[in-house]
Amino acid sequence: MTAGVDLGAPQIQAIRSDDDVVRVRQLVRTVAVAAKLSLVDQTKLVTAASELARNTLIYGGGGSAEVASVDDGRRRGVRIVFADSGPGIPDLDLALTDGYTTGGGLGLGLSGARRLVDDFDVVTAVGEGTRITITKWSR
């Protein structure tokens, strides 16, 4: 491998069951190791991915995670896109508040995941679905 590393095609994991959440974690771990993220950064990214994959399943009614190795010219990183066609998030600010939950959880999934990654972007429309993109860069 030389400069202009082949970053490979994004890998897609469907999220339809509990076990798929485990598969998302494993896929993200593999890509994060290949992208040479530090152990702490790998751990943070896999944890964030676990939270968001669970949200996709529980609140979005299932969907997918697309995991890709990325490069901005200075550093490498891992980008994950979680997409569902669920009910969407009516009040995003509220949903991003620590402790707020409409399910039975701790309300840390979305807000906690945001703290664990470098870039966090949510596109959501009521009745259409939610698309969350996160990126973690190597330091």
Add this chain to the structure above:
Amino acid sequence: MERVPVLKIGDILLVSIQVDMSDQTAVTLQEDLAERIVATGCHGVIIDITALDIVDSFVGRMLSTIASISRVLDAETVVVGMRPAVAITLVELGLSLNGIRTALNVERGMELIAAARADEWVLTDGDEDAETTATT
């Protein structure tokens, strides 16, 4: 679905989580443990998470719930073997693991449980035989 084994060692139940648990596996473990505490009369539970490379909010909540359930069933829970990267991530995630005792490894966890039980005995003795204790 995979099931996490619960081992009885003396007066302690030892759970060593070796798989990447699905949420359902975690919930089943919670129920299995409650049953085993009652069935065995054990007073201590050690959960070894050395092999876990992440603890997310779901597993964190499971650990807190197990600690609460065992307390109600007269058993102490100690979580041991947390990796440094997991600890850093947990704090940043905002998970405080309320009410959970932790120790660095199984051995220290066992000492912690023994000490906690010893304290309780002293307290109980003091309550019941206040006079005897005072004179001795």
